[in-house]
Amino acid sequence: MVGAAALVVVPLAPPVQAQQPVTLRVAIVQQIDSLNPFLAAYQASTEVGRLMYDYLTAYDAKDQRPVEGVAKSWEKSADNLTWTFTVPDGKKWSDGQPVTARDVAFTYNLMMTDPDAATANGSFVAGFESVVAPDDRTVVIKTTAPRASMLALDVPIVPEHVWKGVGKIADFKNDTAPVSSGPFVLSEYRANEFIKMKANKDYWRGAPKYDELHFVYYKTVDAAVQALGKGELDLVNRMGPAQFDSLKGKSDITLNKAQGRRFNELVLNSGAATKTGEPIGDGHPALKDVKVRQAVAKAIDLDAIIARVNGGYAERGTGLIPPVFPDYHLTPAKAWPFDPAAANTDLDQAGYPRGSDGTRVGPDGRPLKFRLLGHASRAYDEQAGEYVKSSLAEIGIAVDVQIVADTLLDEYSVAGKFDLVFSGWGTNPDPDFILSLHTCGARPASPSASGTTDTFFCDPTYDELYAKQGAELDQAKRSELVKQMQQRFYDQVPAVVLGYDSALEAHRNDTFASFTIQPDPGGVIMAQNGAWGYYGAVPAAAASGSSGPSGLLIGGIVVVVLLVGGGVWLLAKRRGATAGDRE
Amino acid sequence: MLRHVAGKLGGAVAGVAAVVVLGFFLFRMIPGDPTVTMTRGRQVDEAQIAELRALHGYDRPIVEQFGKYVGGLLRGDMGTSLFYRRTVAELIGERVGPTLLLVGTSTLIAVTLGLWLGIRGAWRRDSLFDRTSTGVALLGWAMPAFWLGMLLSMVTGDLFPSGGMRFSSTPPGFWPQALDVAHHMVLPSLTLIAVVYAQYQLVMRSSLLEEMNADYLTTARAKGLRDDQVRRRHAVPNALLPTVTLVFLHIGLVVTGAITVETVYSWPGLGLLTYEALAGPDLPLLQGTFVVLAGSVIVMNVLADLLYQVLDPRVRAS
Numbered sequence: 001m002v003g004a005a006a007l008v009v010v011p012l013a014p015p016v017q018a019q020q021p022v023t024l025r026v027a028i029v030q031q032i033d034s035l036n037p038f039l040a041a042y043q044a045s046t047e048v049g050r051l052m053y054d055y056l057t058a059y060d061a062k063d064q065r066p067v068e069g070v071a072k073s074w075e076k077s078a079d080n081l082t083w084t085f086t087v088p089d090g091k092k093w094s095d096g097q098p099v100t101a102r103d104v105a106f107t108y109n110l111m112m113t114d115p116d117a118a119t120a121n122g123s124f125v126a127g128f129e130s131v132v133a134p135d136d137r138t139v140v141i142k143t144t145a146p147r148a149s150m151l152a153l154d155v156p157i158v159p160e161h162v163w164k165g166v167g168k169i170a171d172f173k174n175d176t177a178p179v180s181s182g183p184f185v186l187s188e189y190r191a192n193e194f195i196k197m198k199a200n201k202d203y204w205r206g207a208p209k210y211d212e213l214h215f216v217y218y219k220t221v222d223a224a225v226q227a228l229g230k231g232e233l234d235l236v237n238r239m240g241p242a243q244f245d246s247l248k249g250k251s252d253i254t255l256n257k258a259q260g261r262r263f264n265e266l267v268l269n270s271g272a273a274t275k276t277g278e279p280i281g282d283g284h285p286a287l288k289d290v291k292v293r294q295a296v297a298k299a300i301d302l303d304a305i306i307a308r309v310n311g312g313y314a315e316r317g318t319g320l321i322p323p324v325f326p327d328y329h330l331t332p333a334k335a336w337p338f339d340p341a342a343a344n345t346d347l348d349q350a351g352y353p354r355g356s357d358g359t360r361v362g363p364d365g366r367p368l369k370f371r372l373l374g375h376a377s378r379a380y381d382e383q384a385g386e387y388v389k390s391s392l393a394e395i396g397i398a399v400d401v402q403i404v405a406d407t408l409l410d411e412y413s414v415a416g417k418f419d420l421v422f423s424g425w426g427t428n429p430d431p432d433f434i435l436s437l438h439t440c441g442a443r444p445a446s447p448s449a450s451g452t453t454d455t456f457f458c459d460p461t462y463d464e465l466y467a468k469q470g471a472e473l474d475q476a477k478r479s480e481l482v483k484q485m486q487q488r489f490y491d492q493v494p495a496v497v498l499g500y501d502s503a504l505e506a507h508r509n510d511t512f513a514s515f516t517i518q519p520d521p522g523g524v525i526m527a528q529n530g531a532w533g534y535y536g537a538v539p540a541a542a543a544s545g546s547s548g549p550s551g552l553l554i555g556g557i558v559v560v561v562l563l564v565g566g567g568v569w570l571l572a573k574r575r576g577a578t579a580g581d582r583e
Numbered sequence: 584m585l586r587h588v589a590g591k592l593g594g595a596v597a598g599v600a601a602v603v604v605l606g607f608f609l610f611r612m613i614p615g616d617p618t619v620t621m622t623r624g625r626q627v628d629e630a631q632i633a634e635l636r637a638l639h640g641y642d643r644p645i646v647e648q649f650g651k652y653v654g655g656l657l658r659g660d661m662g663t664s665l666f667y668r669r670t671v672a673e674l675i676g677e678r679v680g681p682t683l684l685l686v687g688t689s690t691l692i693a694v695t696l697g698l699w700l701g702i703r704g705a706w707r708r709d710s711l712f713d714r715t716s717t718g719v720a721l722l723g724w725a726m727p728a729f730w731l732g733m734l735l736s737m738v739t740g741d742l743f744p745s746g747g748m749r750f751s752s753t754p755p756g757f758w759p760q761a762l763d764v765a766h767h768m769v770l771p772s773l774t775l776i777a778v779v780y781a782q783y784q785l786v787m788r789s790s791l792l793e794e795m796n797a798d799y800l801t802t803a804r805a806k807g808l809r810d811d812q813v814r815r816r817h818a819v820p821n822a823l824l825p826t827v828t829l830v831f832l833h834i835g836l837v838v839t840g841a842i843t844v845e846t847v848y849s850w851p852g853l854g855l856l857t858y859e860a861l862a863g864p865d866l867p868l869l870q871g872t873f874v875v876l877a878g879s880v881i882v883m884n885v886l887a888d889l890l891y892q893v894l895d896p897r898v899r900a901s
Contacts, residue, residue, distance in 0.1 A: 023752060033667055122631070170668065191677055192851035194751040214751040219849040226736065227745040407864060408614040445629055450619055452629065
């Protein structure tokens with residue numbers, strides 16, 4: 001027993017390594033679906049993917065404008081259909097081979113010919129006619145129609161010499177020593193535990209300022225916040241207001257309240273229908289009347305919801321694109337005032353008199369009683385639901401808040417079986433996708449199919465503007481069109497954008513002094529449109545690669561003491577027993 | 584004897600078959616479209632969704648889907664997870680290890696502790712030891728696992744890691760890794776043990792109490808055996824039977840893991856995989872975990888039945 005204890009104790013004092021690697025330890029709370037860049041769709045996976053592989057172009061840390069990625073420069077033809085990208089000399093894959101234009105062409109062509117390779121990012125090459133690399137430095141992309149989002153192709157470029165031998169893309173995990181070109185290379189992946197990456201010392205922008213980057217998996221943000229406090233982690237994001245506030249005033253932790261890319265909205269069923277206009281679902285007819293929807297917009301106190309439900313960590317909602325993208329964010333010419341009195345007058349005039357119980361009644365005699373669906377998984381929905389309910393009660397509209405399982409909510413909302421429903425989206429630097437969700441074409445093809453829209457909005461003016469902005473390559477003109485679309489959406493109120501959530505992050509300042517944020521100022525460290533936050537992290541002067549949390553040794557000793565103690569006790573017990581038997 | 588065993592095995596096979604059927608149809612009643620699950624949060628158009636639905640056969644009649652599923656199972660193919668796009672067998676395989684380690688160790692300790700306390704308590708019924716230990720056990724039994732977990736984690740401060748199975752920075756050798764895993768396992772095991780050991784203790788205690796006044800114990804004492812020997816060689820073996828059933832039933836559930844404890848301590852186990860599958864719903868993964876979990880309970884039940892005959896000659900005779 002004593003011998004066994006000694007065996008355990010010896011490794012407790014590990015040989016003090018002369019130089020421990022300086023490591024940035026980051027919490028991930030979301031699932032990793034795959035590390036194969038053609039399959040990885042979840043945010044945590046694409047975040048890791050961005051560290052491993054450069055895209056054709058990148059987004060600047062300061063203002064998110066397109067900057068050098070794999071390609072250093074680009075030009076487009078006069079008809080806006082042909083784009084020529086130049087890949088400079090000197091960029092290398094992690095196995096030493098040069099990064100060439102042929103790798104770019106190979107990646108895009110693979111996605112255009114192999115449906116498996118189009119799984120995650122197929123939409124980016126959907127309008128491509130051809131991609132060719134006439135030489136090692138030049139890529140020529142021809143599109144079928146002019147496309148505004150050609151400098152926002154979020155597709156990891158992979159090495160042809162490795163991937164041409166892969167075989168079936170869908171079965172390739174890419175989790176052991178993949179050849180990559182980004183600022184970090186994958187060194188070890190343990191599913192559900194951690195992802196370890198090493199700095200790419202040959203990275204063309206320059207080597208990162210530390211040695212290793214570890215993503216450690218936590219199942220709840222609470223656990224991650226606790227680990228940050230204990231010094232087991234250096235960086236945490238996706239915090240809720242309460243978690244963020246709990247870290248206030250701690251000297252070794254720096255908080256970062258950043259502009260986020262997500263918004264919450266209250267969708268109004270303005271007339272769910274299929275692509276062909278066939279009505280579906282059972283939405284309340286009064287919501288088809290734009291006057292009712294506008295009255296709802298005037299009756300909801302956005303500031304109160306932000307103050308109470310978001311804990312103050314959000315900005316007032318207007319259009320579909322958050323202020324973190326100032327080129328496209330809408331500041332409405334005339335914002336809906338929070339004015340229940342005016343809303344009441346509007347409804348009186350529009351022919352919705354109050355009934356005997358105070359609830360308004362429509363021209364068809366149906367009382368204005370709306371169902372409001374919320375996600376059981378989101379605390380926001382339940383709390384904001386109560387605000388919406390009391391706000392609308394002020395204007396004579398009764399609301400029945402129903403918090404249901406997410407899957408059930410999805411089923412109801414794609415079938416148009418709702419009056420009001422909470423929804424929300426994350427947005428990209430390029431506005432095309434979020435705008436496309438509210439075009440007539442995003443509605444389902446048949447009553448049983450599921451479309452991509454959540455509002456079922458179908459408006460000729462909006463669609464016309466959508467088509468124009470997609471083909472407009474002049475940035476200023478496109479911004480203007482995008483804002484006009486949002487103004488139309490704002491005026492028609494198929495949904496009320498309630499607020500843009502702040503991204504709440506925190507890092508230890510005794511291990512890492514600073515991070516590059518995007519955009520600057522006001523931006524995030526994690527979940528960027530790029531990898532600047534991790535790439536630009538600067539270790540604190542005192543941080544000399546701690547040999548792991550201080551609790552390790554103490555905890556280890558406790559384990560050993562328990563084992564030895566238990567052993568000794570059992571031994572004593574046994575000896576006593578035999579002595580007793582011998583008597 | 585052989586007939587008995589064959590009967591038990593036949594029953595087990597029928598049970599597994601029922602589980603397969605139930606698992607398939609039950610989970611199809613969960614609302615939500617699996618293809619919407621697969622594409623959630625991604626930029627897809629309707630044609631892509633329709634294509635996916637066709638690829639996975641969700642547009643086919645349900646009977647045809649069932650036939651395909653059973654055919655796959657017979658070949659040992661549990662299907663491919665919609666979310667991870669990896670085979671269900673592989674996903675379950677990589678999570679079953681940590682769960683067996685954590686829940687297995689905890690169960691072993693909880694059973695030992697529970698039986699020991701139960702025997703001691705019954706033998707000295709209503710003593711201070713009996714009353715205290717029963718009270719403490721019930722207190723643990725009454726506590727929600729997630730709450731106790733968070734409490735332990737807070738109270739112990741920096742002594743133990745806040746979650747996971749190992750630190751990413753631990754050197755790769757066997758001893759550092761084993762020690763690190765043991766270190767990470769302390770709090771989750773403590774939580775699990777505290778919450779479950781009461782059932783073993785109480786069942787053991789009450790079944791031993793029933794034997795306490797049996798004639799054969801008086802005989803044993805009359806033979807001049809020491810009290811300790813009477814307990815260990817005569818009373819306990821007879822009182823052990825109900826406890827064995829309970830232990831085996833519980834071992835069957837060991838694979839299920841402990842969803843709450845695994846969540847609180849971010850333990851990379853099977854319990855949480857089941858929960859994730861349900862939240863999707865990720866139908867193939869859900870069916871796979873269901874079959875594995877229910878299957879292990881059935882197998883353990885058969886084992887308990889067979890072990891009964893070894894332990895108790897009376898069962899053999901009947």
